[in-house]
Amino acid sequence: MSTQATTVHQTKWWSGGKSPFNMEYGKLMMWYFLMSDAFTFGAFLISYGSIRFSQNFWPDPNVVFNAFPGAGHANLPLAFVSVMTFILIISSVTMVLAVHAGHKGDKQGVIKWMIWTIIGGLAFLGCQAWEWHHLITGEHAVLVDGKIEMIGQNMRGNPWGAVVNGPEVTAALTNTSHETLMSLMHSANASVSHEKIAAMSDAELRAALSTAELHVREKGPVAFGGYFYGITGFHGFHVFSGVIINIVMLIMTQKNVFQNKGHYLMIEKAGLYWHFVDLVWVFVFLCFYLI
C-alpha cells in the first residue's frame, strides 16, 4: 500500500497522456452509464413520491405484501421481500468474489462465482414473478358503489384502500352478488367446504358473513399498482439483462477469451452493473416496502 501512496503523490494526474482516475476507458464509461441509469430510476422513484404526496391516502405496504409462497393466507408482512433482498445481496457478494478471482487471473474461481451469481439473479426473478402473480390474481373484498366486489391489484384497480367496517359492511352485503358472497365466505372461513358454501342461500351467507371478521376496504389509489409494477418491472428488466450479461461473461470466460487477453476487466464491468442493480433494489425496497 505504501508504494501506491507514493505513486499517487508523485503523479500529475491531469497532465494528459494517462487517465486522471487511473481507470481504463471502458470502466469509466460503465460508471457514467450507471450514473445516467441512476437518473432514470431516480426519476421513476421521484415521480412515485410526487404522486404519493398528491394523494390523501396511501396503502400500508405491510398490508399489501404479507404473503409467502406455500403459507396460504397466513399474515407474514415483509417476509417474502426480505428473502428477495437477501438473495440479491448474496448474489452481489458472489459477484464481488468473481471480480476478485478475475483480478488474480483465477479462471476456475471466476467461473464458480459467476455461476452462483447467475443462480442468485434467476432466483430473484423467480421470486418477483411469484409476487406479481400473487398480487394480480389474489382478489380482495372492496366496497364499490355500495356493494362489495372482489378485485385484484392491477393497473386499473387497487384493493388496498381504507378499512370499511361495522354497519357499512352489513349494508353493503345486501347489495352484493351471489358469487362475491361465496368467495367472501370462502376467504373468511376456510374451514367450510366448497360444497357446503355452494349449498347456502344468499340470506344464509349474509348472516354468516356479518358475524365473521371481514376485511373489506375501499378502493385505494390507482397509481400504486402502476408505479409498483412499472418500477419493479423496470428493475426486474435490469436484473434480467444483468443475468444475460453474466451468462455471456461466463461463456466468454469458459472459452478463455479473457485469459488470452490477459485481464478480466470485462468481468469487472459486468460486476459494476450487477452491483448497481442491487443498489437500485435497495432504494426500491425502501420506497415500496418500508415507507
Added chain:
Amino acid sequence: MDLWIVSMALFVVSSLLGGLNYISTILNLRTKGMSMTRLPLTIWAMFFTAVLGVLSFPVLLSGLILLLFDRNLGTSFYLSDIVVNGEILPNEGGSAILFQHLFWFLGHPEVYIILLPAMGMVSEILSVNSRKPIFGYMAMLGSLFAITILAFLVWAHHMFVTGLNPFLGSIFVLLTLLIAVPSAIKVFNWLTTLWRGNIRFTPATLFAIGFVSLFISGGLTGIFLGNSTIDIHLHDTMFVVAHFHIVMGVASFFGMFAGVYHWFPKMFGRYLNSTLGYIHFWVTMIGSYLIFWPMHYQGLAGIPRRYLDKRGWVSFNDFPELDKMITIVSIIVFAMQLMFVFNFIYSIFKGRKVTSTNPWGANTLEWTTPIRPGHGNWPGEIPEVHRWPYDYSKDGREFIPQTEPIGENESKH
C-alpha cells in the same frame, strides 16, 4: 404517438452513448501534456454538453415510459378526471403537471445542449480570427460549469402558469435569474476578446460575432420571461417565440455556421466560397432580426402563439401587415439557407483547394494533421502538447501552436 415515444427512446439511447463517449474520451484519452486547462474551449463546451445529455435525457426516458404505460396499459400516472367526447376516462389520481416536470427536467438542459457547443466554437473562432488570446479562459470555464449546474435547477420556469406552487415558482425565478450571471460573463469575454484585436472578417468570424449579438438580444428577453409575474402576461405569446428562437434557434445555428465555415477546410481540404458566405451571413443576420424583432411587439400586445389563422379574433388581428412582412422575410432567409447548402455541396468538389495545413494560423491540434489525414489522424506518433491553445500575438509572433515547447525567455500569458 407511440411510435414517436419509441423513436424518442432510441434517440435517448443514442445520445447517451455519444455523450458517454465524449466524456470518457475527454477525461481519459487526452494526449501527453494536454491538461484540462490546456483544452480548447470547443472541447470544454462539448464536454459539458455531454454531461448535460447524460444526466438529463434519462429523466425524459422515465417520463416517456410512464407515458407509454398511460397510453397502452391503462395506468394513471398523468391522467385524472379527463373527459373525452363527453365520456369520463376511468383513469384517476394522476397528475398532468408531473409529466411537465419530467419533460422540462430534460427540456431545459436540452436548450443548453443545443447552445453550449455553439458557445465553444464561437470562443475558439473569435480568438483565432481576432489574433488575440481568449479573454478570461478560466472565467469561460467557470461560466460553462455554472451554466451546466444551473441548467438542472431551473426546469420549472417553463411552467409558471401550469398551477405550479407559487413558493416553488419563486425559487425557480431566483435560480433562473442566476443564469444571467455566467451568460453575461461569457458575453463580456467575447467582446473583450474582440476588443482591439486584429480582426479578420472571414464568414466564420462574422457568424461568430452574429452569434454574440443574437445571444445578447435573445438573452435579455429571457430575463423578462424568467420573472414569474411578467411571465403570466407573456406566457404563450409571440414574445416567447421570439425569445427562444433568437437565443436558442438562430444563435445556435449561427454558431454552427461559424463552425462549418471555419472547419470546412479541415473537413474537405477545400474552402467554402467566401462571397456566397458573406451574402449568406448578411441576409440571414438582417433577416433574423426582421423576423423575430417584431414578434416581441406582437407578444407584448398579447398575441398568442400557435394560431394558424388569427382573422377570427379582432384583438389578435392588429398586425396583419407585420405578419405578412415576417412571412416574406422568412421565405427569403430560408432560400438563403438553400444557397448555403448549395455552397456546401459545390465546395466539397469544386471549392478552392487548401494549400497549407494551417490556413487560419490556429494553435489547436487539429491543424497539425496533414491536409488529408489518414487513419489515426497523425502519421507516426501522436503530438505532445506544451501550452494552452490561445497564444496569439505573443512575443512578436502571430501564433504559437500548442505542440511547440515553451521557449526559455517566453513571457507568461
Added chain:
Amino acid sequence: MEHPAFEEVSFHHHTDDAEFKRRVKKTTILLSVITIIELAIGLFIYTLHKSDVNRDFLILGFKGLVCILTLAKAYYIVSVFMHLGDEIRNMIMTIVVPLMLFIWFIFAFIYEGNSYKNLRNTYDLHFKETTMPKKHGNAETHEVKPAEKSGKE
C-alpha cells in the same frame, strides 16, 4: 497482471487476499444487519398503524430512520462492492457531485406533489370526499395524512 493492460492506467491496485476476504465478509454482515433492522422497523410501523393511538409523528421519525439506514447501505455497496472507495479522490467526486442534483430534484417534486394535493382538496370536493380516509375509530385508516412528509423517497 504486472504491467498495466491499458496505457492510460498508471498502476494497479494490489489487494491482499485475506484482507480482502475479511472486508467483504464484514460488509456482507453489515448489510444484512442493516436490512434486518430495517425490517424490524417496518414491522414496528405496522404495529403502530394497528394500534388506536395516533402516532403519526413517531411513524414519520421511523420512516426517516429507515431512509438514513438505506443511504448507509447504498454507501457500503458503492464504496466496497463497487470499489469506488478504492478509487482516487477525483473519481469519487465525479460520481458524488452530480448526485447532489437529486437534492433539489426530490425536494421540488415532492413539494409539488403535496401542493397539488392541497389544491385539489381545496377546489375539487369530489376528490376530497372520495379519497380522504374517514375516521372510523379503527386506526389503520390513517395512512398518509395531508401534512405528512417523510423526507426522501
